Amino acid sequence: xxxxxxxxxxxxxxxxxxxxxxxxxxxxxxxxxxxxxxxxxxxxxxxxxxxxxxxxxxxxxxxxxxxxxxxxxxxxxxxxxxxxxxxxxxxxxxxxxxxxxxxxxxxxxxxxxxxxxxxxxxxxxxxxxxxxxxxxxxxxxxxxxxxxxxxxxxxxxxxxxxxxxxxxxxxxxxxx
Ligand code: ZN
Numbered sequence: 001x002x003x004x005x006x007x008x009x010x011x012x013x014x015x016x017x018x019x020x021x022x023x024x025x026x027x028x029x030x031x032x033x034x035x036x037x038x039x040x041x042x043x044x045x046x047x048x049x050x051x052x053x054x055x056x057x058x059x060x061x062x063x064x065x066x067x068x069x070x071x072x073x074x075x076x077x078x079x080x081x082x083x084x085x086x087x088x089x090x091x092x093x094x095x096x097x098x099x100x101x102x103x104x105x106x107x108x109x110x111x112x113x114x115x116x117x118x119x120x121x122x123x124x125x126x127x128x129x130x131x132x133x134x135x136x137x138x139x140x141x142x143x144x145x146x147x148x149x150x151x152x153x154x155x156x157x158x159x160x161x162x163x164x165x166x167x168x169x170x171x172x173x174x175x176x
Contacts, residue, residue: 004052011059011078012037018067026133035129036062039121047121047163054114057085061118064090088115089122101149108156116160123150124164124171131174140176147175 015036022032040058043049056078063069064086075083088111091100111119127150134143151172158165 007052007056007078008040008059011056011082012040014077015059015063018063018069022066024129025135026129027136028133030133032062032066035125036060038125038128039118042121042125042167043117046167047117047161049117051114053079053081053085054117056082057089057114058118058121060086061089061122065093085112085114085118088112089118105149105152105156108153111157113160116157117164119157120154120161120164120168123154124168126150127168127171127174131171131176134176143176147172 012033016033019032019036023029024032024035036059039061040055043058044055049055060069060074060078060082063074064071071083071087074086091104093100095103108116108119127147130143130146138146151168154165154168158168
């Protein structure tokens, strides 16, 4: 089998294990792994991204932020390049939520090419989820604010891929 396919399956399996006890915020509370799979799938099959490092980073993009996974662990299994991209898209959870959101906007433009692709795909998937099955208990205003914030982040990275930019705009039309 091609090494790329083996690595992609290993990353999907690793992420599934790490996120095994988590559910998405949406009203359907779907298994968390659906999200990183959707992000990697969007990059590969809607945006035509073929770079394996980017796709593996997409599968792993929430493991450090949302599970006990460390950058060292990812580097040992998937290499330093993948670990670096995942770190770039990982928020510092020690900071208050508003500060983290502000930082995403401030830092987006300085991300690497690969991290920008993952960031864009992540935001597209989140808007699709938010429009399709919004988190229980999120009032209209909060959902609107989420769309606005996502747009601010994406406006700073969208030049990396016109195709992803167009997919974001399509998802944004579902703004509540
Ligand atoms: Zn994500």
